[in-house]
Amino acid sequence: MKPEQDDTTNLPPLGPTIEPLASARESRDPSASSREPAKWLVRSIGALAVVGAVGSGLMWAKLSGMQEQLARQSADTGSQAVEARVTSKQAEALARDTAARLAVTDAKLSEVALQRSQLEDLMQSLSRSRDENLVVDIDSAIRLAQQQAQLTGSVQPLLAALNSAEQRLTKVAQPRLAPVLRAVTRDMERIKATAVADTPALLFKLDELVRVVDTLPLLNAVGVMRQEQPVPAMPATSWAKAISMSWWEKVLSDVWHDAKNLIRVSRIDKPEASMLAPDQSYFVRENLKLRLLNARLGLLARHFEVVQSDMKQANEDLAHYFDVQSRQGQATLALAREVLAQSKQVEIPRVDDTLAALTTAAAGR
Numbered sequence: 001m002k003p004e005q006d007d008t009t010n011l012p013p014l015g016p017t018i019e020p021l022a023s024a025r026e027s028r029d030p031s032a033s034s035r036e037p038a039k040w041l042v043r044s045i046g047a048l049a050v051v052g053a054v055g056s057g058l059m060w061a062k063l064s065g066m067q068e069q070l071a072r073q074s075a076d077t078g079s080q081a082v083e084a085r086v087t088s089k090q091a092e093a094l095a096r097d098t099a100a101r102l103a104v105t106d107a108k109l110s111e112v113a114l115q116r117s118q119l120e121d122l123m124q125s126l127s128r129s130r131d132e133n134l135v136v137d138i139d140s141a142i143r144l145a146q147q148q149a150q151l152t153g154s155v156q157p158l159l160a161a162l163n164s165a166e167q168r169l170t171k172v173a174q175p176r177l178a179p180v181l182r183a184v185t186r187d188m189e190r191i192k193a194t195a196v197a198d199t200p201a202l203l204f205k206l207d208e209l210v211r212v213v214d215t216l217p218l219l220n221a222v223g224v225m226r227q228e229q230p231v232p233a234m235p236a237t238s239w240a241k242a243i244s245m246s247w248w249e250k251v252l253s254d255v256w257h258d259a260k261n262l263i264r265v266s267r268i269d270k271p272e273a274s275m276l277a278p279d280q281s282y283f284v285r286e287n288l289k290l291r292l293l294n295a296r297l298g299l300l301a302r303h304f305e306v307v308q309s310d311m312k313q314a315n316e317d318l319a320h321y322f323d324v325q326s327r328q329g330q331a332t333l334a335l336a337r338e339v340l341a342q343s344k345q346v347e348i349p350r351v352d353d354t355l356a357a358l359t360t361a362a363a364g365r
Contacts (some may be wrong), residue, residue, distance in 0.1 A: 016309055080283055087290055091297065098301045105151055112147055116140065131174055132362065138165045138180075139358040149348050154199055155191050158351065162188045166352075176361060182194040183357035191349050197297060198342070205339050206296045209314075212332050213289050217323040218281055288317050295343075304343055 119140050145161030162184050169181040291310045298306035314334050323329045 014158070017096065017351060033097070042345055056190050056244075062135040076280075083287075084290075087294070090295060092300065092307075093289075094294070094303075098297065101301060108147070108151065112144060116144060124326075131172070131177065134168060134172060135177070135180070135358055135362045138168065139355065139362065141165065141353060142358070146348075146351060152199065155194070155348060158348075159188065159191060162191070162351065162354070180354070180357040180361050183353040187349075187354045191351075194349050201298060202299055202343055204334055206292055206299070209332065209336060210289050210292045210296075210338070212328070213285050213292070216328060216332055217326060218321060219323050220281070282322050284317070287316060295339075297330065307343040311343060315340060 119136075141161045142158075144163060146158040148157040149155055165180065165185050166188065169177055169184065251256070291314045295307045295310035297309065298304070315333070318324060318329075318333050318336055322332075324333045
């Protein structure tokens with residue numbers, strides 16, 4: 001019998017057998033090598049999804065803000081359109097009223113023209129003396145001038161008629177007409193002492209205000225230097241100090257000067273006017289011009305209450321939204337206040353003393 005051999009003698013060496021085992025394991029699990037790219041692909045897709053979700057959220061927030069801003073702007077535009085519509089209706093009603101008044105005025109003027117023609121025919125048909133013709137002519141001229149003054153709201157026609165009557169009576173120098181001359185002089189002094197609104201001058205001033213509104217600077221204007229603010233003078237440096245300054249002192253001086261010019265501190269008393277959007281400036285100017293034009297229509301129609309109300313609001317708008325510290329702003333505000341102060345309803349004075357004296361002279365008493 002042969003002796004039994006040890007099993008270990010037939011086993012291969014341990015070291016060389018490791019690589020065959022690893023290759024065998026890889027041959028057993030072929031999906032292990034393909035799992036790594038798949039994991040990276042899944043992670044990339046997840047990262048892209050997160051980035052897309054974040055971008056979608058930001059875009060949605062931005063779109064929501066834009067929608068809210070558009071909604072506010074549309075609401076503001078709607079309110080301004082309603083206000084403009086109401087203003088246009090008021091202007092239309094005032095224009096209709098003015099047209100009706102002008103029609104009545106034309107009728108009165110036609111009646112006056114007819115009366116004057118009849119009076120002229122009567123004067124030519126009757127034989128009067130020189131004094132009688134003078135008295136009748138002065139009486140008719142003064143009555144016509146008084147009607148014109150009441151229609152136009154100006155005392156200039158009445159003053160012109162009285163001045164002409166005074167000159168004619170002075171040339172005649174009749175003792176019988178001396179009371180008429182004294183009455184004419186008293187009425188002229190009384191009319192000159194009465195403060196009456198000068199309608200043509202006020203209309204010219206309103207037109208000037210409407211023209212200036214387009215160029216008047218607003219409080220929210222950026223980069224506009226006021227003319228009244230003096231430019232700060234550069235500090236005078238002696239030549240000895242300039243020579244003794246080192247290069248780093250010069251650099252620090254230049255940097256400090258540039259830094260001071262970068263920042264400007266100013267006082268804002270009306271933040272709502274300074275924060276006015278640039279696109280709203282157009283509506284501010286147009287609303288102010290509409291108020292001035294409405295005041296002009298009221299002045300033509302002799303509605304001084306409307307003129308006072310519109311001019312007060314115009315003055316408030318000028319002081320609230322426009323730069324009244326500049327030279328142009330101060331001149332415009334002073335002109336608007338002058339129009340407000342002068343647009344007062346004052347009754348046109350009558351010349352009853354002169355008419356009574358002329359009636360007495362015509363009767364021969």
